[in-house]
Amino acid sequence: MAATGVLITGFGGAIYLIANLGPGPRDGLMTGLQRLTNYPIALVRGSIEVTVVIVGAFLGGVVGIGTLFFAFGIGPALALSILLLTKLFDHNSVD
Numbered sequence: 001m002a003a004t005g006v007l008i009t010g011f012g013g014a015i016y017l018i019a020n021l022g023p024g025p026r027d028g029l030m031t032g033l034q035r036l037t038n039y040p041i042a043l044v045r046g047s048i049e050v051t052v053v054i055v056g057a058f059l060g061g062v063v064g065i066g067t068l069f070f071a072f073g074i075g076p077a078l079a080l081s082i083l084l085l086t087k088l089f090d091h092n093s094v095d
Contacts, residue, residue, distance in 0.1 A: 002069050009070075010077025014085050041082065046075030 034044045049071040057063045
């Protein structure tokens with residue numbers, strides 16, 4: 001079930017990023033860093049999520065297997081979803 005949740009979240013994020021509906025704060029940071037660094041979107045998003053998990057753990061938050069699965073899985077899920085949707089709808093890019 002966790003894998004399904006990560007895939008659905010990645011797919012949903014790809015839909016609104018491709019539709020240019022305006023990214024939220026974390027997705028805005030992701031797209032901005034990707035433009036600045038030219039690193040793959042999966043790596044940028046994964047790095048953001050892992051950083052947030054580490055900060056949360058240091059602040060006393062609980063880090064479980066689901067948290068780690070999401071942190072490491074959302075970047076590839078988002079990147080794959082963007083790739084599939086851009087091919088499906090013949091869209092140029094999310095930028």
